[in-house]
Amino acid sequence: SPTNTATSLISDLLVAFAVYGGNSNGQHCMFPFLYKTELFHSCTNAGDKKGNFWCATTHNYNQDKLWRYCPDISNVSSLFVYSLWGRSGLLVILKNQAGAGACHGLP
Numbered sequence: 001s002p003t004n005t006a007t008s009l010i011s012d013l014l015v016a017f018a019v020y021g022g023n024s025n026g027q028h029c030m031f032p033f034l035y036k037t038e039l040f041h042s043c044t045n046a047g048d049k050k051g052n053f054w055c056a057t058t059h060n061y062n063q064d065k066l067w068r069y070c071p072d073i074s075n076v077s078s079l080f081v082y083s084l085w086g087r088s089g090l091l092v093i094l095k096n097q098a099g100a101g102a103c104h105g106l107p
Contacts, residue, residue: 022054022068029055029070034062043070 032041033056040046043053058064081088 021052022057022066024057024066024068027057027066027068029068030057030059031055033058034060036062 029043032039034040035044035046035056038046040055043055045051045053048054053070054067055070056064057066057068061067
C-alpha cells in the first residue's frame, strides 16, 4: 500500500541520515526509555557534553547502557514520496546555508 511504502521509505531515510555512534550496532531507538530518573518519549541531549541527541535502544538505559545517536533531520525542508513506472522513491529537499533547497533522491 502507498502508506506502508511511504513509512518504509521515510524509515530508510532516517537510517541513511544517521545510524552512527553508540554501542548498539545500529539498533533502533526504543521509546519510552528510562535515563537516570526521567522517562523519555523522544531523543534527548541530556547527559551529552556536545549536545548531540541520542536515544536508548532498550527501555532501560540505566540497566543496559545501550544507546545510539538520533538522526539529524533539522536540515530537511521537505519529503516527497513518489511512485513512477512501478518504482517508488523518496525525494528529499535539504536546506543549504543560504536557505535554498537542494534535492536528493533515494530509490
